[in-house]
Amino acid sequence: MPRANMLISQFEQHFNCPPEQLFHAPGRVNLIGEHTDYNDGFVLPAAINFGTDIAAKARDDRTVNVLAVDCNNEQNSFSLDNIEFSQQQMWVNYIRGTLQALLQSYPHITGADLVVSGNVPQGTGLSSSASFEIAILKTFAQLNNIPLDGVKAALMGQQAENNFVGCNCGIMDQLISALGKAEHAMLLDCRSLTYEYAAIPAGMALVIVNSNVKRGLVDSEYNARREQCEAAAKHFNKPALRDVTLAELTAEQANLAPVIYQRAMHIVTENTRTEQALIALNNNDMQTMSQLMAQSHLSMKNDFEITTTEIDFLVEIIGQVLGEQGGVRMTGGGFGGCVVALAPEQLVPQIRATINAQYQAKTGLEADVYICLAANGAFITS
Numbered sequence: 001m002p003r004a005n006m007l008i009s010q011f012e013q014h015f016n017c018p019p020e021q022l023f024h025a026p027g028r029v030n031l032i033g034e035h036t037d038y039n040d041g042f043v044l045p046a047a048i049n050f051g052t053d054i055a056a057k058a059r060d061d062r063t064v065n066v067l068a069v070d071c072n073n074e075q076n077s078f079s080l081d082n083i084e085f086s087q088q089q090m091w092v093n094y095i096r097g098t099l100q101a102l103l104q105s106y107p108h109i110t111g112a113d114l115v116v117s118g119n120v121p122q123g124t125g126l127s128s129s130a131s132f133e134i135a136i137l138k139t140f141a142q143l144n145n146i147p148l149d150g151v152k153a154a155l156m157g158q159q160a161e162n163n164f165v166g167c168n169c170g171i172m173d174q175l176i177s178a179l180g181k182a183e184h185a186m187l188l189d190c191r192s193l194t195y196e197y198a199a200i201p202a203g204m205a206l207v208i209v210n211s212n213v214k215r216g217l218v219d220s221e222y223n224a225r226r227e228q229c230e231a232a233a234k235h236f237n238k239p240a241l242r243d244v245t246l247a248e249l250t251a252e253q254a255n256l257a258p259v260i261y262q263r264a265m266h267i268v269t270e271n272t273r274t275e276q277a278l279i280a281l282n283n284n285d286m287q288t289m290s291q292l293m294a295q296s297h298l299s300m301k302n303d304f305e306i307t308t309t310e311i312d313f314l315v316e317i318i319g320q321v322l323g324e325q326g327g328v329r330m331t332g333g334g335f336g337g338c339v340v341a342l343a344p345e346q347l348v349p350q351i352r353a354t355i356n357a358q359y360q361a362k363t364g365l366e367a368d369v370y371i372c373l374a375a376n377g378a379f380i381t382s
C-alpha cells in the first residue's frame, strides 16, 4: 500500500474519522561542509526523497494526540498548556520541543490528532529528527493558518533540539528539510542564513550507503567537537571559526593545543572546500568535486576524528570505483552512519557489486545502499 494510503487508513482506524490533510518533510544528505554549520560557515546539503509523513486533523481544544506508527504504534497525548520532557518516550520530545518553540511566537494555536510515520533510517546521519521537527511545524502552521517561512521554521526546529531535546546541533538539517529544492543541492551560509541552489548535474546519482555501524556517544562527542571549535575561535578572539583564515591558523600552531589546532584546521579548510564545491557543481566539474570530497573525508578522519574504520573502508572502495568521475565521503555528524557518493549513474551497479563483494567480508556488517533523489523541502514555495 502506498505510504499516504497507509497513513490515511491508520488515522481512520485510530481516530474514527478521516484526516484533514497530509504533510511531509524530507531528511537530508550533506554533500560537503561537515560540522561547519555551528561555526557560522558553509554547508552544501540536499533534501532527499525519504522523510516524515503526518496525517493530521485540527482539534478545537489544546490537546495533541499522536500515534507513532514506526515506534510500535506507541501513543501519546499532552496539552499545549503543559509541555514537559518525557523520560519514557524519546520520540515525543521532538514534537513537544518543537511545539514549545512554536508556541513562543504563536501562543494561541489549537491541538491536533496526528498519525506519524517516517522512512528516514534513524540514527544514521540523514536527519530523521530534523525531518520530524519540520513536518510537525508544517502541520501546525498549515492547520492554524500561520504564515511561517522556512527559515523561521528551521530556527524553531533547532531551538527544540538545543533547548528541549539536548543536542547542541547547528542549523543545517532543519534548514534543508524546510527549504531544499528538487534536483538541487543548497549552499547555505549558516551565519546570514542566505542560500543558493546548485543543480545536481545530469546523469549523476546521489548514492547513500549506510554502514550500519551503531553510533555510540554521538551527542557527547558532537558537543565536545563544538566546544573545541569554540575554544579555537576564542583563542583568536573571533566570534566563530568562520572568521579565521588558514594563514592566521597556521601562524598560531605553536600556541594552540594540538587537538584544538586539528579541529580548527578541519573547519577552516572545510569552509573553503564547500565554497569551491558550489563552483564545481555549477561548472559540472566532477574532477574537482571528487578531489574536494576526498579531501573533506581525510580532514574528517585525521583532523576532526569523527570517522570509523568501517566508514573509511567504504569510502576507499567506492572511491576506487569512481576515480575522479565522482566523489565520496562520510556524511553527517559522524561516528558511524552513512557515506554519500555523487556517482555517474552507469557506475552505480559496480558500486553495489564492490560493496557486496568486500564490505561484509572485511567488517562483518552489511551495508544498505539507497539511490536517492534531491527533493523539495516542506516550506519551499516556488
Ligand code: GLA
Pocket (backbone or CB within 6 Å): 030, 033, 034, 035, 036, 037, 038, 125, 169, 170, 171, 172, 173, 332, 333, 334
Ligand atoms: C548533525 C547536526 C548538524 C551538523 C552536522 C555535521 O547533523 O545536526 O547541525 O552540525 O551534524 O555537519
